Amino acid sequence: MTIETEWRDYDVVVVGSGGAGSHAAQAAARAGASVLIVSKDPIGCSDTKISEGLATVRESGSDDDSEELLSENLRMAGGDLPVTALTDAFAQDSKDAYDRYRLQGLRPAIDTKNNTPKSLPLPMGGHTRRRSVGHRNSGIAFSHANWNGVIQDSRIDYLEDCWFLDVVTVEGSDGEEGGQKRVVGGLIYDAARGKLVAVRAPSVVIAAGGLSTLYFPKTDTMRGNTGDSYAVAARAGADLVDMEQVQFLPFCVASPPSFEGLLIGEPVTASFLGVLRDKNGKVILDGVYLRTRAECSAAIMRTVEDGRGSPNGGAYLDMTANRLHPLSGPYFMRFLASALPSAYKVARQALGRAAADCDEAWEVRPSAHYMMGGIRTDANGASVAGEGDGSIAVGITGLFASGQAMGGLFGANRLGSTFLTEGAVFGARSGQAAAKLAREAATQIKDGAEDGVFADYIAATRQRFGQSGKLAASALKLDLQRESWDNIGPVRTLERISRIDALLDGLEESLDDVAIPDYAEWNQAFIEFEELRNLVTTARAVAAAARERDGSIGGHVRLDCGEISAFSHPYSTVVSKPANDAWQVRRAMRPRTPVKQIAAYKVKENWRKAQVKFLRALPAGMQDRRLEKKYKAIMGDAGAAPEVTPGGVDAAIGEGTKA
Numbered sequence: 001m002t003i004e005t006e007w008r009d010y011d012v013v014v015v016g017s018g019g020a021g022s023h024a025a026q027a028a029a030r031a032g033a034s035v036l037i038v039s040k041d042p043i044g045c046s047d048t049k050i051s052e053g054l055a056t057v058r059e060s061g062s063d064d065d066s067e068e069l070l071s072e073n074l075r076m077a078g079g080d081l082p083v084t085a086l087t088d089a090f091a092q093d094s095k096d097a098y099d100r101y102r103l104q105g106l107r108p109a110i111d112t113k114n115n116t117p118k119s120l121p122l123p124m125g126g127h128t129r130r131r132s133v134g135h136r137n138s139g140i141a142f143s144h145a146n147w148n149g150v151i152q153d154s155r156i157d158y159l160e161d162c163w164f165l166d167v168v169t170v171e172g173s174d175g176e177e178g179g180q181k182r183v184v185g186g187l188i189y190d191a192a193r194g195k196l197v198a199v200r201a202p203s204v205v206i207a208a209g210g211l212s213t214l215y216f217p218k219t220d221t222m223r224g225n226t227g228d229s230y231a232v233a234a235r236a237g238a239d240l241v242d243m244e245q246v247q248f249l250p251f252c253v254a255s256p257p258s259f260e261g262l263l264i265g266e267p268v269t270a271s272f273l274g275v276l277r278d279k280n281g282k283v284i285l286d287g288v289y290l291r292t293r294a295e296c297s298a299a300i301m302r303t304v305e306d307g308r309g310s311p312n313g314g315a316y317l318d319m320t321a322n323r324l325h326p327l328s329g330p331y332f333m334r335f336l337a338s339a340l341p342s343a344y345k346v347a348r349q350a351l352g353r354a355a356a357d358c359d360e361a362w363e364v365r366p367s368a369h370y371m372m373g374g375i376r377t378d379a380n381g382a383s384v385a386g387e388g389d390g391s392i393a394v395g396i397t398g399l400f401a402s403g404q405a406m407g408g409l410f411g412a413n414r415l416g417s418t419f420l421t422e423g424a425v426f427g428a429r430s431g432q433a434a435a436k437l438a439r440e441a442a443t444q445i446k447d448g449a450e451d452g453v454f455a456d457y458i459a460a461t462r463q464r465f466g467q468s469g470k471l472a473a474s475a476l477k478l479d480l481q482r483e484s485w486d487n488i489g490p491v492r493t494l495e496r497i498s499r500i501d502a503l504l505d506g507l508e509e510s511l512d513d514v515a516i517p518d519y520a521e522w523n524q525a526f527i528e529f530e531e532l533r534n535l536v537t538t539a540r541a542v543a544a545a546a547r548e549r550d551g552s553i554g555g556h557v558r559l560d561c562g563e564i565s566a567f568s569h570p571y572s573t574v575v576s577k578p579a580n581d582a583w584q585v586r587r588a589m590r591p592r593t594p595v596k597q598i599a600a601y602k603v604k605e606n607w608r609k610a611q612v613k614f615l616r617a618l619p620a621g622m623q624d625r626r627l628e629k630k631y632k633a634i635m636g637d638a639g640a641a642p643e644v645t646p647g648g649v650d651a652a653i654g655e656g657t658k659a
């Protein structure tokens, strides 16, 4: 059998229909481009859809918030690894991007006093200001707005159940800037129709999400996160940045297996008195609600490595002290149920009633949640390259990225609630830039002149259908997932990185021995094969960057190296894979925040942590009255009633996120 090829022409192809892809497609269409959006899941079904629905809206909760503060917050929390042009773009565009979502029908929780989006009562996940806004129906509200935007625009064609396999590029001609590679389109496997689709287009926007499936089942994300974004870009020769920086969210389910990996809380969930404990009840981290996700995950994983972890390889989040106080306890329970409603529901179902009531501590373990590294781009999502010292040049002309696919915005730590805004900001920027490039493209790739270039890609793909072999990609995937958690997961050493490299050597050879039957429609073995191929390439990039990162910073702990100090000179890792050559790794030095500013930031941070310690040391009655006052100040009098019990949670959630 020879799988048929269908040819199509567009100005812009967008890969992925989550928050980032949908916004890219709409922006490109608004700019006059003909757009194809391709998605392996149904349109809009993505991590964006299963998210908690909390979005960063600048100035929504604190009068003294500003663009400068938000940009600085992103950079400093990210260990000075984030690129300033990207954090500035995020801070600048975030309000407009959010307003565009509202025009598509998104309805935020509203502060009825001044009729503006209402932020959570406490700063979330490392933010220095209150600016995280909740939405009724959580991520579904966002995904519905995205779906509406894509489906209703007649300039956007869409393909669902379709796997984007590769970007097709040609070497640049002398007349082109730098003579660098140029995108001429992409190749797609349309599973439902059993066809290959060869798309000629001068711009491709990769918005195909992250890589967390590399760590399955220790992840809270959708199963389609098989690193396709990074693998496709790496095969085309693009630079990837900060690939060692995987974000592991600290508070996820360790057991039972049917809930394993799912999100049950954020640092802010712990509220004023929540602490982390080891299996002996010893406090391993206090002031949890003020900590970053990275700090909490590191504390848990170091405890596990010391042999003091919980039975399922985690630790205990103990919030009982919040609950026990007669005056402030009801406020806390209401806060717990309404701040992250979906996560709280999962906690109740997975851990049971006593845990949901906070009568007992929660067993928690980190899960892979977000890839903070990714395709190296400028502030418009265009692929960039250049020397390790940070001097930037055009990377691959016509290659763009946005959302989780893109790197450089978060560095070593992503602040909570930032994605839903990020996807809209950089989706729109990359869509506009992709449309502009298509308009200006010297060669319109519509005359068949480049068809020969596609021939190799098509022939290589066709050959896989009917490949004989003794191995199943799905089984190889399981080995890779287990070993990735153990060796390039939240805890690493040089020895462990070498172990995964050895496994990857073997897996690369095994790919030619994977059995793939010879039929075109819904060939699941072919899909498993492609996803394994992408996972292997992505794991290579993570391992190469992890080897270069000689210390603990952000998303992971290096047991054989020290902490990287905030005062040392920051650098990002940059990896790339020239065709038929070994992975290349280098460093891009980053400007360090002036020492005085870091010192001031640290003083403020320590002062806030000292206040929590003081609060915890107060006699019970005094502590309770103080907490009641604090909760009243941030939640108002209504915060206390009705007291939330598992049975009453749904009603309370409805109140908390009233549109």
Ligand SMILES: Cc1cc2nc3c(=O)[nH]c(=O)nc-3n(C[C@H](O)[C@H](O)[C@H](O)COP(=O)(O)OP(=O)(O)OC[C@H]3O[C@@H](n4cnc5c(N)ncnc54)[C@H](O)[C@@H]3O)c2cc1C
Pocket (backbone or CB within 6 Å): 015, 016, 017, 018, 019, 020, 021, 038, 039, 040, 041, 042, 044, 045, 046, 047, 048, 049, 050, 051, 052, 053, 054, 055, 056, 162, 163, 164, 165, 207, 208, 209, 210, 220, 221, 222, 224, 228, 229, 263, 369, 370, 402, 403, 404, 405, 416, 417, 418, 419, 420, 421, 423
């Ligand atoms: C449980 C959970 C809760 C979260 N809560 C929040 C929150 O409250 N606030 C916040 O800001 N962030 C939150 N996040 C993070 C955020 O939701 C995700 O990081 C974000 O949605 C990623 O968006 P994306 O557009 O980059 O990718 P996705 O939304 O994951 O979309 C990826 C798209 O690419 C497609 N795709 C992938 N590979 C291919 C391929 N080869 N060919 C074709 N299509 C492909 C997929 O089908 C999908 O359409 C949460 C994440 C999770 C998992």
